[in-house]
Amino acid sequence: MKHIGFLSFGHWTPSSQSQTRSASDALLQSIDLAVAAEELGADGAYFRVHHFANQLASPFPLLAAVAAKSSTIEIGTAVIDMRYENPLYMAEDAGSADLISGGRLQLGISRGSPEQVIEGYRYFGYVPAEGDDQADMAREHTRVFLEVLEGEGFARPNPRPMFPNPPGLRVEPHSDGLRQRIWWGAGTRKTAEWTAEQGMNLMSSTLLSEDTGVPFHQLQAEQIERFRKAWAEAGHDREPRVSVSRSIFPIVNDLDRAYFGREGNSQDQVGFLDGGKARFGKTYAAEPEELIEQLAQDEAIAAADTLLLTIPNQLGVDYCAHVLDAVLSDIAPELGWR
Numbered sequence: 001m002k003h004i005g006f007l008s009f010g011h012w013t014p015s016s017q018s019q020t021r022s023a024s025d026a027l028l029q030s031i032d033l034a035v036a037a038e039e040l041g042a043d044g045a046y047f048r049v050h051h052f053a054n055q056l057a058s059p060f061p062l063l064a065a066v067a068a069k070s071s072t073i074e075i076g077t078a079v080i081d082m083r084y085e086n087p088l089y090m091a092e093d094a095g096s097a098d099l100i101s102g103g104r105l106q107l108g109i110s111r112g113s114p115e116q117v118i119e120g121y122r123y124f125g126y127v128p129a130e131g132d133d134q135a136d137m138a139r140e141h142t143r144v145f146l147e148v149l150e151g152e153g154f155a156r157p158n159p160r161p162m163f164p165n166p167p168g169l170r171v172e173p174h175s176d177g178l179r180q181r182i183w184w185g186a187g188t189r190k191t192a193e194w195t196a197e198q199g200m201n202l203m204s205s206t207l208l209s210e211d212t213g214v215p216f217h218q219l220q221a222e223q224i225e226r227f228r229k230a231w232a233e234a235g236h237d238r239e240p241r242v243s244v245s246r247s248i249f250p251i252v253n254d255l256d257r258a259y260f261g262r263e264g265n266s267q268d269q270v271g272f273l274d275g276g277k278a279r280f281g282k283t284y285a286a287e288p289e290e291l292i293e294q295l296a297q298d299e300a301i302a303a304a305d306t307l308l309l310t311i312p313n314q315l316g317v318d319y320c321a322h323v324l325d326a327v328l329s330d331i332a333p334e335l336g337w338r
Helices: 023-040 060-069 087-101 120-124 134-149 189-197 216-234 254-265 288-296 299-303 317-331
Strands: 003-008 044-047 074-081 105-110 182-185 201-204 242-246 248-250 269-273 276-280 284-286 306-310
Touching: 003 023, 003 074, 003 317, 023 044, 023 060, 023 317, 044 060, 044 105, 044 306, 060 074, 060 087, 074 087, 074 182, 087 105, 087 134, 105 134, 105 201, 134 182, 182 189, 189 201, 189 216, 201 216, 216 242, 216 276, 216 299, 242 299, 248 254, 248 288, 248 317, 254 284, 284 288, 288 317, 306 317
Parallel strands: 003 044, 003 306, 044 074, 074 105, 105 182, 182 201, 201 242, 242 306, 248 284
Antiparallel strands: 269 276
């Protein structure tokens, strides 16, 4: 059995070719798709966060809205760029969204990906400390965020407060258990090991910012293996979760064929990202019988407990729900995912 959810980048384009033409469309359609996914029996609704782009940005209002409209589906991010975050304010927002959802928040965070602007985090008021780089800053924000989520009091109270408070005030609202539902988006095997050491769950997407010459799914499976080994060595007292993202499109009608029929020969791509080699996973698009055979050979999907399906949100809620339904109905049972 696997947790199966969708991952939306929340793109919008003011074009007649897009079903998502504004920020309002992207937000409202995200809520509608999450509700539809829950009705179809999917397990998760996840959203990517980008800044300075026609995509979803500040996630917590959206997560809270989805929480209020749904009842069982996990609600998450994949991922929030920690270079841009105030960790204490983020802890308040995350606690609020988690309480509204009844403990369904699954929060993916990371150092972030290449940006639309140069050092965009500086416009948000964040500058790396002397001797640190942007990755160090993201990890420091993360350290503080995780520490605050533990719920221990740390703030010095006013001796003459407006309201009576216990000593050692903590950030409120606090949501018990949220600390165990934080994930780190790791782009390398080494970062996956660091993720395990910090006691965070592992998110691995459709690209890795390294390449060893082996197929993407095998490199990702090695990343997962090294994460689990590091987790065991760290001595944590719970089992971690691991998610992988995939672009999977069952071809079950003419519209599917028109959109994705040409992706049938998709292969891994190797390129350069942030000055280093990177390997991008292929798109899976075929009729269900062929797709089942291909996915059965994906070693990383087999190693993960959670599968996030990247959806083409600009094709509209109905079409994205159709893709989810096809995977859940035609693919998942045959592979033992359901």
